[in-house]
Amino acid sequence: MPAYFLLMDLSPLWISLKTAGLATIATFLIGTAAAYWMLGYRGRWKSLIEGVLIAPLILPPTVVGFLLLLLFGRNGPLGQLMQRFDFTIIFTWYAAVVAAIVVSFPLMYKTALGAFEQIDSSLLQVARTLGASKTRVFLQILLPLAVPGLLAGVTLAFARALGEFGATLMLAGNIPGQTQTMPMAIFFAVEAGDMGEAWLWAIAIMILSLSGLMAVNIWQKRYEQRRQCQYVGSVEADEPVRRSGKRTEPAHVGQWIRPQLSHSNQGLLVDIEKQLSTFTLDLAFTTQQETLGILGGSGSGKSMTLRCIAGVETPTCGRIVLNGRTLFDVDQQINVPSHTRNVSLVFQNYALFPHMTVAQNIAFGVQHLPKSLRQQQVAQQLARVQLQSLGTYYPHQLSGGQQQRVALARALATEPEVLLLDEPFSALDTHLRSQMERQLLETLTTYRGITLFVTHNLEEAYRICENLMVMSGGRAIALDSKHQIFEHPRTARVAQLTGCKNFSRAVANGSNAVTAIDWGITLRVLEAIPDRLTEIGIRAHQISITANPNSDNTYPCWLAATSETPHRMTLFLKFKAPPTSSQDYHVQAEVFKEKWHTIKDQPFPWFVRFDPARLMLMVD
DSSP, X not given: OHHHHHTSOOHHHHHHHHHHHHHHHHHHHHHHHHHHHHHHOOOTTHHHHHHHHHHHHHSOHHHHHHHHXXXXXXXXXXXXXHHTTXXXXXXXXXXXXXXXXXXXXXXXXXXXXXXXXTSOHHHHHHHHHTTOOHHHHIIIIIHHHTHHHHHHHHHHHHHHHHTOOHHHHHHHOOOTXXXXXXXXXXXXXXHTTOHHHHHHHHHHHHHHHHHHHHHHHHHHHHHHHHHXXXXXXXXOSOOOOOOOSOOOOOSEETTEEOOOOOOOSSSEEEEEEEEOSSOEEEEEEEEOSSEEEEEEOTTSSHHHHHHHHHTSSOOSEEEEEETTEEEEETTTTEEOOGGGSOEEEEOTTOOOOTTSOHHHHHHXXXXXXXXXXXXXXXXXXXXXXXXXXXXXXOGGGSOHHHHHHHHHHHHHHTOOSEEEEESTTTTSOHHHHHHHHHHHHHHHTTOOSEEEEEOSOHHXXXXXXXXXEEEETTEEEEEXXXXXXXXXXXXXXXXXXXXXXXXXXXXXXXXXXXXXXXXXXXXXXXXXXXXXXXXXXXXXXXXXEESOTTSTTEEEEEEEEEEEOSSEEEEEEEXXXXXXXXXXXXXEEEEEHHHHHHHTTSOSOEEEEEOGGGOEEEEO
């Protein structure tokens, strides 16, 4: 058999390798580009375009070859065009390359698209907010992270191009020494009855194809092993656009009047509307050089607000102005790209680039600086977040708290005018959350820009932020100092979102008294009673159990149920009469365990007092 192989014409081998090699290179470039374009395409023709791109994978090769013949033939559009330059590809080696490209393209395209779709989109978005253009995001983030998938696509495309027969025969023919590839050599050897030659070419194709697939599998296993070895050394804990027409704006959101905003040379102005699947984000506010907390329930539009400001989402209409510079304006058709807005966004999952070290992550947004200044900026930011010794570590080698600090350092390295923090502590346990909160407060003391801090943790918002904006259903229902928001909420919804649990319908009873209808009691109040009073409320920890039944705003009560936390007891209390069940109660009171131990054995009724200064009067 070896002697027989030496006497064979080996031109089919070289023609196949040359054809498959060039076709694979072209397929990689075209398929990767098409996959990247389709990754971001959201047009109405997406399904049709997708069908056309993968059609060669579905259609029989002879049909593909026939269509190519119609396209490149003498009477075809491309054939006629090439005739003007006295050139043709029909029945030439070039035709074999074209046929191989067409039939192998869908494999490369689908594999590349799948690899791109597996990459966390927040990595691409945060890269743009750090000043990276689309080209740089593609080359430095998307492409490196997709390497395993792209390599698999290249291997499959090469194997498919190497084994192509039908389309090549239709377009290039079977010309020995010119267009005869190994699949054609097999076919015509069998036709001539030379089964030995057919076997040799079949074995050659199988060896070439399978060896490529095996090499990729081995590389991927070693790649995963290297990643797992790196995990072994990880640190587990912290160190001790355009729309015509006018906007229809509601005059009131709750009872909070939508502000009339005007341009300013300082601060951030946001006046936007964005149609979402379940609600409309309709928001208007301004903020200066401060830390503004954004509170609200899940799905209230908090994160989408930050994404619109950062430029990774586009509002339906409105405007965004930062320090006198218009970032977005539908009427003026302005939509500044996110990489030129000078706005940094820290995601909930931190979105650190996994293939870069800590130092490289921080340096990503300052690539425009000379190398010496870039290194100086990285060292400064590492020191700022107390991670000087971890510059060479990769993100997966860090604890959650350390990852959060790296994300913050990376965001601040670009010296942004606005720092957007989207629930940065949500993935941390209680101990780490406390540590990171103190670290953030210390870091923000030297930051001179505007900070927007999204959270659903009430105490966290109170400690970190100076002013608060409360959102519900895509709208701001309150914007004021944190003291005013917590002590004097204007509506029951604002009080509820800031943690109040006790509400009752209410009517005025004179100039300084209010009857709480649902509680069946009348209470003296200090706050001026609003004309449109609808509800009265008080926070659970501001209700006191007293031994003096004769003090003002004091009523007898019975215990319906309790709920225990490590440090407090929640008491479910009913006024004037014993409860009939655990659900028969009027208010919740929170007391420390020490207080609970002193009162739990006392006979009923107990006496509950409402401090007039703590009662909240609200309108609808």
